Amino acid sequence: MTxxxxxxxxxxxxxxxxxxxxxxxPIVALIARAPWAELGSILTTGDTRRAVGLSLITSLxxxxxxxxxxxxLALMLARTRLPGRRIILAVCTLxxxxxxxxxxxxxxxxxxxxxxxxxxxxxxxGVSIPFTGAAVVIAQLxxxxxxxxxxLESALGAADRGPEETARALGARxxxxxxxxxxxxxxxxxxAGTVLTWARAIGEFGATITFAGNLPGVTRTLxxxxxxxxxxxxxxxxxxxxxxxxxxxxxxxxLRRRWTPAxxxxxx
Amino acid sequence: MRWIRQPVVGSIVITxxxxxxxxxxxxxxxxxxxxxxxxxxxxxxxxxxxxAANPEVDVVVNLAGSSTLAAQIVAGADAAVFASxxxxxxxVVRDGLGLGAATVFATNALVIVVAxxxxxxxxxxxxxxxxxxxxxLAAPEVPAGDYALQMLGRAGVEVAPSxxxxxxxxxxxxxxxxxxxxxxxxxxxxxxxxxxxxxxxPDDQQVLVEYPVLAIDPSTGGPFVEMLTSEIGRAILRDAGxxxx
Numbered sequence: 001m002t003x004x005x006x007x008x009x010x011x012x013x014x015x016x017x018x019x020x021x022x023x024x025x026p027i028v029a030l031i032a033r034a035p036w037a038e039l040g041s042i043l044t045t046g047d048t049r050r051a052v053g054l055s056l057i058t059s060l061x062x063x064x065x066x067x068x069x070x071x072x073l074a075l076m077l078a079r080t081r082l083p084g085r086r087i088i089l090a091v092c093t094l095x096x097x098x099x100x101x102x103x104x105x106x107x108x109x110x111x112x113x114x115x116x117x118x119x120x121x122x123x124x125x126g127v128s129i130p131f132t133g134a135a136v137v138i139a140q141l142x143x144x145x146x147x148x149x150x151x152l153e154s155a156l157g158a159a160d161r162g163p164e165e166t167a168r169a170l171g172a173r174x175x176x177x178x179x180x181x182x183x184x185x186x187x188x189x190x191x192a193g194t195v196l197t198w199a200r201a202i203g204e205f206g207a208t209i210t211f212a213g214n215l216p217g218v219t220r221t222l223x224x225x226x227x228x229x230x231x232x233x234x235x236x237x238x239x240x241x242x243x244x245x246x247x248x249x250x251x252x253x254x255l256r257r258r259w260t261p262a263x264x265x266x267x268x
Numbered sequence: 269m270r271w272i273r274q275p276v277v278g279s280i281v282i283t284x285x286x287x288x289x290x291x292x293x294x295x296x297x298x299x300x301x302x303x304x305x306x307x308x309x310x311x312x313x314x315x316x317x318x319x320a321a322n323p324e325v326d327v328v329v330n331l332a333g334s335s336t337l338a339a340q341i342v343a344g345a346d347a348a349v350f351a352s353x354x355x356x357x358x359x360v361v362r363d364g365l366g367l368g369a370a371t372v373f374a375t376n377a378l379v380i381v382v383a384x385x386x387x388x389x390x391x392x393x394x395x396x397x398x399x400x401x402x403x404x405l406a407a408p409e410v411p412a413g414d415y416a417l418q419m420l421g422r423a424g425v426e427v428a429p430s431x432x433x434x435x436x437x438x439x440x441x442x443x444x445x446x447x448x449x450x451x452x453x454x455x456x457x458x459x460x461x462x463x464x465x466x467x468x469x470p471d472d473q474q475v476l477v478e479y480p481v482l483a484i485d486p487s488t489g490g491p492f493v494e495m496l497t498s499e500i501g502r503a504i505l506r507d508a509g510x511x512x513x
Contacts, residue, residue, distance in 0.1 A: 114446035130447045131402070131430040213431030213442075214407060220432075228434065231335070231409040 027245065034238040042239045050217045051225035051240075052247065058133060058221065059202035062140040066197045069141075070148040071190070075182070077149075078156035089153065093146040103143055104210025111138070111211075135212035136219050143207050144200035148193035155189030156182075195255060199248060222247075299488055300346055301329045302337045304353035304479070306436075306456060310374075311351070313504045318495050327492065334358075334411075341365070341484065348489035351481040351496070354411050358480040370480035373497050375511035378419050378475055379466035381443045381451045381458055386465055390450050393423035393473060404439045404448035405429040412436035415475045416452040423473045440464055459509030479510070 042048055073092065077085050095103050111118040111129045121127045129135050163185065167177045183190065205223035212219040214228070222244050229237040299318075303311045308331050315327040330337070330347070334357035341347045342364035351373070352358040358370045382390050388401060396403050405427070406413035413432065420427055430448060433439045436457060442448035444463040454477065458466045481496060483489030495501050502512040 108445060108447065112445055112447050128402075128447075209434060213404070214433065215429070215431055224434075228407050228409045 055222040062201040063198040066145040074152035100206025104207040107211040139207040140201035147196035151193030155186040302347040303351040348485040370482040374479040376477040404442040404451040407432040456509040
């Protein structure tokens with residue numbers, strides 16, 4: 001193996017190091033402060049299990065729906081001459097910059113029981129969205145799906161379109177081009193966008209509490225459980241935060257094993 | 269993450285204020301009043317009255333949740349007066365700083381919050397158990413939720429709430445927006461609001477909600493506490509819906 005020449009100015013180590021400290025120190029402090037002796041009892045309580053279970057289920061459902069809706073949206077935005085596509089892209093990613101609580105209020109303004117669509121659902125089907133698991137998923141979708149759309153759209157925009165056109169010219173049907181040429185060419189962006197969306201969904205708090213509310217086993221996700229616990233049992237809250245970090249790291253590591261070849265193109 | 273962040277933010281803000289506000293002149297004395305968030309409108313009025321009577325004093329009111337304020341004061345924040353929304357957080361400060369007894373200067377009562385005109389005809393706690401009534405309560409982890417559970421216990425009613433909100437204001441918002449039919453909140457949360465109505469809770473189900481105040485620094489804070497507990501302060505409190513002992 002040949003030694004590679006260093007191509008970067010060394011001084012960049014300083015800001016890079018500060019960045020690493022910014023991310024790592026709070027997590028290290030969290031882990032150091034957490035009452036590990038109570039881990040067993042905290043993990044086995046019904047409240048913790050319900051919250052972890054609800055967070056996993058809702059965030060995975062959200063990720064699935066985000067793929068079904070978000071991939072077509074990104075394809076439409078990147079591969080068609082849709083009028084106003086820039087505006088559509090801006091609107092569809094606006095929720096990323098909204099304070100989550102405002103996102104929750106916005107959802108209530110459409111789907112609340114007295115809001116335009118919410119009222120119709122209530123009148124016609126007797127269905128009320130707030131305070132349900134569906135509301136948790138909708139809140140997560142609203143704030144998390146843009147991560148998939150924006151990641152995929154920019155990768156599609158940067159990808160070479162030659163192979164697609166060639167495949168089409170050689171007679172491949174659109175579905176086949178999509179499945180065998182277009183999507184494989186942006187596989188790493190698809191994976192990264194999916195993971196980002198899931199991570200944002202499982203950490204969602206503000207929009208969920210505002211739109212969906214808080215009820216154990218129905219709408220109380222792990223972030224809400226942690227926030228409430230902070231009011232009167234900070235130690236347990238810290239442990240819950242560590243559990244959240246562990247769950248997310250666990251899923252990411254599992255995914256990495258599965259997807260590393262896809263992301264790095266076979267490099268270890 | 270309010271618990272972790274706010275003491276830090278609060279102390280930064282206080283430090284900055286300490287540099288900024290002495291612009292009023294070196295003969296102006298600063299008086300820091302730490303008050304529970306629900307006392308905001310009351311404290312603004314008392315501040316005005318106090319500064320009118322004591323032009324040499326500049327009152328600065330720091331509003332936050334009582335537990336946050338108590339933590340800041342115990343950690344050494346420069347508070348001359350602490351007005352808490354519950355006795356427990358006042359005890360945190362008294363125990364932490366070794367101070368004497370506090371004075372209860374205001375009381376609050378629970379009410380059942382309903383839509384204007386009370387379309388579902390909710391007459392009392394019993395109706396909160398009706399299957400057609402969507403109920404929002406504060407979570408038992410916050411004081412208002414704890415009080416609500418005590419009240420329902422006294423009424424002997426089992427309620428299945430649709431949501432347990434993180435603070436009592438959110439309960440009122442749920443009813444105001446119409447996503448909940450009823451909730452339990454403080455009387456002072458609904459006084460003067462047109463978008464919700466209140467159904468009173470009978471005395472035998474009512475819960476005693478007390479607001480204690482203490483001059484942490486008796487020489488500077490004492491006069492402010494005196495005004496708060498004087499007839500001037502009591503009139504302001506009553507206008508806002510509080511009871512005065």
